[in-house]
Every structure is written in C-alpha cells, then in structure tokens.
Amino acid sequence: MALRKCIYWNKVCPTCRVLLVSLNGPQITIHGKVKNARSGLQSYSTQANENNPSCETGYTVSKEDFKWVKRLLPPSKIPDPPKHAEYPTPSGWSPPLDPPPDLPYFVRRNKYHEFSVTVETKVGGGAFTHITKIEGDIWALNKDLARFLEPELKYDLATTVHEVNQRITVKGKFQDQVVKFLLLQGF
Amino acid sequence: MTESRFLNVVKKLPRVTLDNLKPNPGAVKRPANRRGHGNKGMYSQRPKRTMGQNLYNHFHERMPHYGFNRNEELKRQYLPLTLWNLQRLIDLGRINPDEPVDIAALANCRGLNFNTKDTNYYGIYLLEQGANIFQTRVNIEVQVANELAIATVEKQGGVITNTFFDRMSYLALTNPVKYFLKGDPIQKRLLPPEELVTYYTDPKVRGYLSDPAEVVKERQALADKYGYTLPDITKDSKFDMLMERKDPRQIFYGLSPGWIVNLADESVLKPDSDLYEEWAKM
Numbered sequence: 001m002a003l004r005k006c007i008y009w010n011k012v013c014p015t016c017r018v019l020l021v022s023l024n025g026p027q028i029t030i031h032g033k034v035k036n037a038r039s040g041l042q043s044y045s046t047q048a049n050e051n052n053p054s055c056e057t058g059y060t061v062s063k064e065d066f067k068w069v070k071r072l073l074p075p076s077k078i079p080d081p082p083k084h085a086e087y088p089t090p091s092g093w094s095p096p097l098d099p100p101p102d103l104p105y106f107v108r109r110n111k112y113h114e115f116s117v118t119v120e121t122k123v124g125g126g127a128f129t130h131i132t133k134i135e136g137d138i139w140a141l142n143k144d145l146a147r148f149l150e151p152e153l154k155y156d157l158a159t160t161v162h163e164v165n166q167r168i169t170v171k172g173k174f175q176d177q178v179v180k181f182l183l184l185q186g187f
Numbered sequence: 188m189t190e191s192r193f194l195n196v197v198k199k200l201p202r203v204t205l206d207n208l209k210p211n212p213g214a215v216k217r218p219a220n221r222r223g224h225g226n227k228g229m230y231s232q233r234p235k236r237t238m239g240q241n242l243y244n245h246f247h248e249r250m251p252h253y254g255f256n257r258n259e260e261l262k263r264q265y266l267p268l269t270l271w272n273l274q275r276l277i278d279l280g281r282i283n284p285d286e287p288v289d290i291a292a293l294a295n296c297r298g299l300n301f302n303t304k305d306t307n308y309y310g311i312y313l314l315e316q317g318a319n320i321f322q323t324r325v326n327i328e329v330q331v332a333n334e335l336a337i338a339t340v341e342k343q344g345g346v347i348t349n350t351f352f353d354r355m356s357y358l359a360l361t362n363p364v365k366y367f368l369k370g371d372p373i374q375k376r377l378l379p380p381e382e383l384v385t386y387y388t389d390p391k392v393r394g395y396l397s398d399p400a401e402v403v404k405e406r407q408a409l410a411d412k413y414g415y416t417l418p419d420i421t422k423d424s425k426f427d428m429l430m431e432r433k434d435p436r437q438i439f440y441g442l443s444p445g446w447i448v449n450l451a452d453e454s455v456l457k458p459d460s461d462l463y464e465e466w467a468k469m
Contacts, residue, residue: 058459059456060456061454061455061456062454063455065441065442065446068441068455069367069442069450069455071286071291071440072291072363072439073295073363073364074294078281079281080280081279081280082280084278089278090320090323091278092320093275112279
C-alpha cells in the first residue's frame with residue numbers, strides 16, 4: 001500500500017522505481033517514470049548501505065541465498081576428470097597410460113580429454129576420417145592403423161598421410177574404430 | 188426553395204475545366220499488360236507466363252513450399268541431447284550429478300551449443316541413444332523426452348521432468364551471468380501456450396503441471412512395461428536433491444521472481460512487500 005501511495009503523489013523514490021518495473025501489474029500505470037528505472041540498481045545498492053528510512057517499501061539483503069547463484073556461475077577452466085573406480089567408464093572413456101607406451105609415435109588428446117578424431121561428410125555420400133595431434137613417426141602409425149582396421153574390411157584401406165601438418169586421413173567412417181585403436185595403444 | 192438559393196448552389200458547383208475533362212467510356216483502349224516482357228527484343232516476342240509466374244522468378248521460387256519441412260522456421264525447435272552424451276559429460280566431470288541438471292548446467296559446462304540467434308529454439312530434446320550404457324542417478328529437467336529415455340533414467344533411480352520455458356527465460360538460462368549483470372529483477376516464467384498444455388499436464392511424459400500422485404502410478408506402469416524393478420528413492424542418500432523442483436513461475440532453482448542478484452557484493456536483494464508474491468502467482 002505504501003508503494004501505491006508513493007505513485008499517487010507522483011513522488012517515486014529511486015528504490016520504488018526499481019520495484020515498479022518488476023511489478024508491471026495492471027493496477028499500476030506510470031508515464032515516463034519507468035524509463036529511468038533501468039539504471040536503478042546502482043542507486044538501489046547505494047541505498048542498501050545507507051539504509052535510507054525515506055523508502056517505505058523495504059527490502060532485505062541476504063547473503064545466504066547467494067548459494068543458489070553460485071551454482072549458476074560457470075567454471076573458469078575445463079575441469080580435470082575425476083578418478084573412477086574402474087576403467088573404461090560407462091561411456092567408454094579411460095585416461096592415458098602413465099608412463100606413456102614405448103612406441104615411435106604419440107597421439108595427444110585435446111583440451112576436452114578426448115582424441116581429436118573427426119568425420120567429414122561429403123554431399124555425394126563419401127566420408128573421410130581425420131586424425132590430428134600426432135607426434136613422432138607418422139608412417140609407423142599409418143601402418144599399425146591399417147593392420148588393425150583391414151581384417152574387418154573386404155578391401156584395402158585408403159589413407160593419406162600429411163607429414164607437415166601431422167594428420168592422417170582415412171577414407172570412410174571409422175571414428176569409433178580409430179578411437180578404440182588409440183585407446184588400446186594406451187594414448 | 189427559392190430561386191436565389193438555387194442560383195447560389197449553381198454558383199458553388201465546379202466549372203468545366205481541363206482538370207475535369209476526360210474521354211468518354213470506351214473511347215480509349217488500355218494497352219495489354221506486358222507482364223515484365225518489355226517493348227523490344229527477344230523477351231517481348233516470347234510467350235507470356237501463366238498466373239503466379241513472371242519472367243524473373245522461376246516457378247519453384249514463386250510457388251509455395253510443401254512437405255514435411257514446411258514452415259520450419261516457424262516451428263518450435265529443440266536441441267538433441269543423447270543419453271550417451273550426457274554420460275560422457277558426467278564421466279569427464281563437466282556435469283555434477285549431485286546437483287539437478289537443467290539448461291543452465293549444460294550451458295555452463297559447454298555440453299551443448301545453445302542456439303541463441305534463431306528465435307524458434309526452446310530447449311532440449313532427450314534422446315534414447317546410449318540407453319544400454321547409462322548408469323548415473325540424476326535429477327534432470329528437459330523440455331521433451333523420449334519414452335525409452337524416461338525409462339532408463341528412472342531405472343537407475345533418477346528423476347526426470349518435462350518443463351516449458353518461454354523464449355526470454357530460455358535465454359536467461361543459456362547465459363545466467365549475462366542476465367544477472369543487467370541489474371533487472373528476475374522475471375517470472377510464463378505458462379505454456381495452448382497447444383502444449385495437453386503435453387505438459389500429461390503424467391505419462393512426466394509433465395511439470397501434472398498431478399504428482401498420478402506420476403507415481405505412471406512410474407510403476409512404465410517399469411512394468413519395460414520389465415525392470417523400480418528403485419526406492421525415499422531411502423536414497425540423494426533424496427533431497429532428487430526432490431528439488433522448480434515452481435512453474437520460477438526460472439532458476441531457489442531464486443524467485445522479483446529478486447535482484449548483486450554479483451559484486453555476492454548478495455541477493457529481496458523485497459519485503461506482499462505485492463510481489465501476488466504478482467508471482469498471477
């Protein structure tokens with residue numbers, strides 16, 4: 001009721017102005033006063049410190065309810081994966097071996113702790129599987145990968161090796177099989 | 188009327204001038220419409236197109252669309268989220284299963300690329316892929332869910348609710364920090380439109396406006412259909428978390444409409460007047 005009286009006498013104090021915008025009800029109509037209320041938080045927060053008695057509609061500052069807001073704040077960086085009881089996890093993820101396997105090549109993971117194996121699809125129905133973040137002898141990896149994949153196939157595997165960019169491209173969709181191979185190797 | 192009044196009328200009538208003159212009806216013939224085919228050259232000699240077509244637009248551009256994807260931009264769209272993808276995010280520690288999962292949790296972990304530019308996106312569609320490997324107990328809140336997806340979440344002792352968010356509260360959830368920095372009071376969530384009321388009051392799909400007593404029956408009915416034993420939630424250590432629900436007028440957990448969040452001082456400003464509670468219920 002105090003708020004209504006405030007409007008009736010055309011004396012809208014800055015704290016009430018913030019409240020009016022949020023109310024937005026049919027019983028309250030203000031002309032021109034609402035537009036200035038958007039920048040009301042600054043005055044609202046200063047009022048909170050001074051505790052101005054002229055404001056008839058009160059408000060309380062609660063630090064306890066900020067725990068609900070803390071849930072909604074995003075983390076500043078990508079979190080490290082937690083330790084599980086057994087590997088692989090239900091979704092088929094497992095951490096890299098420590099120490100790394102004794103092989104002439106190495107495949108790094110990306111910032112999301114996954115292998116950067118992607119599938120590029122073409123309009124005509126063709127597809128290519130790209131493997132990046134390879135280090136060391138890329139030709140040895142190409143040979144081992146073909147040895148792993150070819151028994152399931154009825155044809156020879158078609159791969160291209162890019163030495164400068166350290167990238168292997170396989171013709172066809174082999175994302176699941178390639179990830180399975182890299183996990184078996186222990187990267 | 189007297190004669191003088193007649194004369195006054197005649198004086199005021201418009202005179203015959205060049206402005207008023209025009210040819211007799213039928214004296215002048217209008218030229219035929221060229222329909223975009225000019226006066227000279229090849230195009231003027233060509234046959235004219237039929238109704239609805241012209242020289243410049245081809246007929247398939249001119250004619251209306253038909254088929255399954257008609258008016259795709261006007262329809263409500265939902266982002267697909269598979270159970271496999273959700274399990275992977277939990278395995279990597281990007282989603283905390285000890286807290287309820289909603290749009291804000293998925294947006295903060297960058298699990299989904301939420302589309303904020305197109306105006307027809309309204310939330311998440313939970314899909315059944317990965318139902319065979321899903322093993323986590325979660326309290327998840329989505330907009331649309333598959334039947335098998337509902338069954339797999341409940342088989343593990345979890346809870347699922349289908350809720351509606353209007354466009355503005357959806358945008359608030361996709362980036363809560365940006366929303367709080369505006370400095371405005373938290374707005375209230377709108378109720379679903381008329382087409383979706385039947386969906387969200389249905390206990391079979393665990394709608395948030397349905398009767399909770401009937402949801403308990405439907406949970407058991409779905410368990411009988413798929414042949415699994417329903418775990419008892421009341422004895423669970425996570426019971427308090429699993430029973431957390433939002434009010435139909437609430438956007439965020441715990442924060443009611445009308446409050447203002449002050450991120451600098453880490454405090455929440457709550458109004459004392461009773462008008463707010465009345466307004467929030469309206």
